[in-house]
Amino acid sequence: MTRKESFSFTIAIGFMLFALFFGAGNLIFPVMLGQSAGTNVWSANAGFVVTGVGLPLLGVLALGFSGKGDLHAMASKVHPLFGIIFTTILYLAIGPLFAIPRTGSVSYEIGVKPFLGNDVGFMPLLIFTLIFFAITCFFSLNASKIVDIVGKVLTPLLLIFIGILIVTAIVNPLGDFKAPTETYMDNAFFKGFQEGYLTMDTLASFVFGIIVINAIRDKGITSKKQVMFTCMKAGLIAAGLLAIIYTALTYIGASSVGKLGLLDNGGTVLSGVSTYYFGPNGRLLLGLIVVAACLTTSIGLITACSSYFHKIFPSISYKKIAIILSVFSALFANVGLMKLIAISVPVLTAIYPIAICLIFLTFLNSVFNGRSEVYIGCIGLTFIVSLFDGLNAAGITIKFIDDLFNTILPLYSVGLGWILPAIMGGILGYLVTMVTSNKEYV
Numbered sequence: 001m002t003r004k005e006s007f008s009f010t011i012a013i014g015f016m017l018f019a020l021f022f023g024a025g026n027l028i029f030p031v032m033l034g035q036s037a038g039t040n041v042w043s044a045n046a047g048f049v050v051t052g053v054g055l056p057l058l059g060v061l062a063l064g065f066s067g068k069g070d071l072h073a074m075a076s077k078v079h080p081l082f083g084i085i086f087t088t089i090l091y092l093a094i095g096p097l098f099a100i101p102r103t104g105s106v107s108y109e110i111g112v113k114p115f116l117g118n119d120v121g122f123m124p125l126l127i128f129t130l131i132f133f134a135i136t137c138f139f140s141l142n143a144s145k146i147v148d149i150v151g152k153v154l155t156p157l158l159l160i161f162i163g164i165l166i167v168t169a170i171v172n173p174l175g176d177f178k179a180p181t182e183t184y185m186d187n188a189f190f191k192g193f194q195e196g197y198l199t200m201d202t203l204a205s206f207v208f209g210i211i212v213i214n215a216i217r218d219k220g221i222t223s224k225k226q227v228m229f230t231c232m233k234a235g236l237i238a239a240g241l242l243a244i245i246y247t248a249l250t251y252i253g254a255s256s257v258g259k260l261g262l263l264d265n266g267g268t269v270l271s272g273v274s275t276y277y278f279g280p281n282g283r284l285l286l287g288l289i290v291v292a293a294c295l296t297t298s299i300g301l302i303t304a305c306s307s308y309f310h311k312i313f314p315s316i317s318y319k320k321i322a323i324i325l326s327v328f329s330a331l332f333a334n335v336g337l338m339k340l341i342a343i344s345v346p347v348l349t350a351i352y353p354i355a356i357c358l359i360f361l362t363f364l365n366s367v368f369n370g371r372s373e374v375y376i377g378c379i380g381l382t383f384i385v386s387l388f389d390g391l392n393a394a395g396i397t398i399k400f401i402d403d404l405f406n407t408i409l410p411l412y413s414v415g416l417g418w419i420l421p422a423i424m425g426g427i428l429g430y431l432v433t434m435v436t437s438n439k440e441y442v
Helices: 007-021 024-066 071-075 080-097 099-111 123-140 143-171 188-199 201-218 224-255 266-278 280-312 318-335 337-363 372-393 399-408 419-436
Strands: none
Touching: 007 024, 007 201, 007 224, 007 280, 024 071, 024 099, 024 188, 024 201, 024 224, 024 266, 024 280, 024 337, 071 080, 071 201, 071 337, 080 099, 080 201, 080 280, 080 318, 080 337, 099 123, 099 266, 099 280, 099 318, 099 337, 123 280, 123 318, 143 224, 143 266, 143 280, 188 201, 188 337, 201 224, 201 280, 201 337, 224 266, 266 280, 280 318, 318 337, 337 372, 337 419, 372 399, 372 419
16 A cells, blocks of 8 residues: 655655756856846746746656656657667766756856956866765765755755845845847747756756655655656645746846846856845855755756666666766866856757657657657657757758748747647657558557
């Protein structure tokens, strides 16, 4: 007989999920979006919340709904080879190549560097990242304690730190909203939608969902229905906190232009806002916020990535993989924050639409009886478009393809040209199975 979860456990899971999601990009990108969107801030914020809150919540629920143990099993509905390739690419993207190193570099840039002055060289960053990822590795090797460590200790502290800054900014606004920048003059919603990609949270939802589901099952909750119900309640707690904080941060960014000017990154905006309200103590407050947020995310990512790669390479222990990933992330973080972001954008632009399609196909699986042709058609046509979107983001434009897609695909100019091919691919895949096959699908 399955156990019933306690209210306090659900709250702890919700806080844990929030803390895992709320990391480096979640602080930087909303305030930058607010600065750039100006008077169009609410439309842009709505788009950002869709990809930064709604889709990650659906990703966690899709994993529970699928009844599968991990993303690899979900993605293998397309094809076993696709399952391996896509899952590995996703784990590398949100793991040692982009997201994990970013947690260390953001923590240093915002939480430490302002106290050191200019021209400090590379050594402080190297020392800090080694210490940061040593702490991450320690907690990752005690993965069974992650709910207590993250959900009951770090998250409440993080919410207190953020709450102080947000309440102060709302009670005493910095100034009025200014005119939007050129990129936010039109289609602010869709621009905000794409900015949400940079948080990587929809990709991370497949990974963090495993942590949540395992934590729920460890409490003796085993029925699929109850696991889903608990996931939903915890997910709504996390999603509600994220939506409130994102909206508040975009408001802070939009109201800061008059006092601070239009700055080049969200970290500088947050530093300026904190210093404006709290003086030198503002930098300390911001440093605590950033380090706490990034540390919780890095712990979750190292834990999840180590578990996955241990499954792929069982001869290498979880402990060894966690240590390897921590050391690699510490070293890779030293390439610098802006380079990490620049490198990640084309990859995220290419794979994000595929992840979104996989989420919706999982929920619709019973409608088309799990036919692999539907998965292949939808994912295949989506990837054709998203691949060229990724190339464009990397500065590689194939003009005749770009002109063709602009002509035939609605919303291509705002980065959503993959939506129609995704729908058509799924329909074509279904028609193919009806015409050519009498095979039974499960």
